[in-house]
Amino acid sequence: MVEITYQMVLSTLQTAGILVGIFYYVMTLRNQRKNQEISLRNQEQALETRQAQLFMNIYNQSLTNPDFDNVVHRIIHLKWKDWDEYQALFDYTNPETRDNHLAMSTMMSFYIGVGVIVRENLVDIRLISQLMSTRVKGFWEKVEPIVEEAREHWYSPRYGEEIEYLYNELMKYAEENPEFVTPPGDRRNRDDERAHW
Numbered sequence: 001m002v003e004i005t006y007q008m009v010l011s012t013l014q015t016a017g018i019l020v021g022i023f024y025y026v027m028t029l030r031n032q033r034k035n036q037e038i039s040l041r042n043q044e045q046a047l048e049t050r051q052a053q054l055f056m057n058i059y060n061q062s063l064t065n066p067d068f069d070n071v072v073h074r075i076i077h078l079k080w081k082d083w084d085e086y087q088a089l090f091d092y093t094n095p096e097t098r099d100n101h102l103a104m105s106t107m108m109s110f111y112i113g114v115g116v117i118v119r120e121n122l123v124d125i126r127l128i129s130q131l132m133s134t135r136v137k138g139f140w141e142k143v144e145p146i147v148e149e150a151r152e153h154w155y156s157p158r159y160g161e162e163i164e165y166l167y168n169e170l171m172k173y174a175e176e177n178p179e180f181v182t183p184p185g186d187r188r189n190r191d192d193e194r195a196h197w
Contacts, residue, residue: 054123058114059131068110072135074103075142083149107139108160115162118169125169126177133170140167 062068078100080086092101114136117123128136140163147160 051123051127054117055127055131058117058123058128061110062132062135068106071103071106074100075107075139080146083146083153086146086149104143108143108163111136111139111166112160112162115164115166118166119162125173128166129170129173129177133174136163136166136170140164 078089080089089097090101090104091097114123114128118125118128143160144164147164151157151159
């Protein structure tokens, strides 16, 4: 029979203490990892919620807003051939064309804002594509020549850059995901597709 000595008891208690310490350390690490995962999920949910709120603000300021719809239709129906005609149509100092100027400023500001939000990854381009790809495409294609002229005339090389960025991102997304692009509708009997976005 083995005699239990003080040394054996002490050694067993030390071993048990080390095992308890290791077990406690492993459990602490496991709990920290779980807490980090929960925190990361909460942050992702908060980001998705902020993105949804931004997206709904964009939606409410555009597609459900009758004032914005009137602005869009005003711009759709205006036609110009060159910089001089554009300037005459959008002259802020002329009471007859001031509303045109305000409409264009509203649309430019709106799409610049959407471009910034997309560039900063605050809203996924997928959502913008599903909501307004036809409007962005039609607007940019209509104003692109004028924006390029404005950059030269006003010595402002960044003028309209965020809209151009938004357009380019939409076109990339559309090429990669044609099923998620806002359909343009039936254009068979229309002379100018850009006049109906």
